[in-house]
Amino acid sequence: MREHTIGYAEEQVAGSQQRFEYMIVTVESHENLKDARARLREHSEYGRWELARSVILYGGRRKYWLRRRVMKLQKTVHFV
Template identity: 50%
Template structure:
């Protein structure tokens, strides 16, 4: 719980922290606390999927009831076509 007495909503991590070779996908990890209802968790993930063009790759329920969701999207590499 935070100082205001409410649970934190969710935490979005842009990457898992390790640097790897260039990938065709960009990853995002969403940690959802245990007090969040299933419908609220669904709404959080759906918002990311709908507006950020992410797709759900994996979900996991951790000990204690917290959830972790892995989202991915294809990286678009664009090359310049002008002679600059």
């Protein structure tokens, strides 16, 4: 199983610009699908990732695109 994190992308979601970070999880055909699903579940539960897309490729390889929202934070307190 291979995981690859991609940088940020801006998308139009529900009428507003949103920034998302993407991760691609690739599962080879000989790897256990149950373990892959457990890994995806852990990412979604603890890393706040959501499944954006999944594809089954020729030869049995599977690819999953996960995304999570990137929040912009502004300082509210200025120390002198």
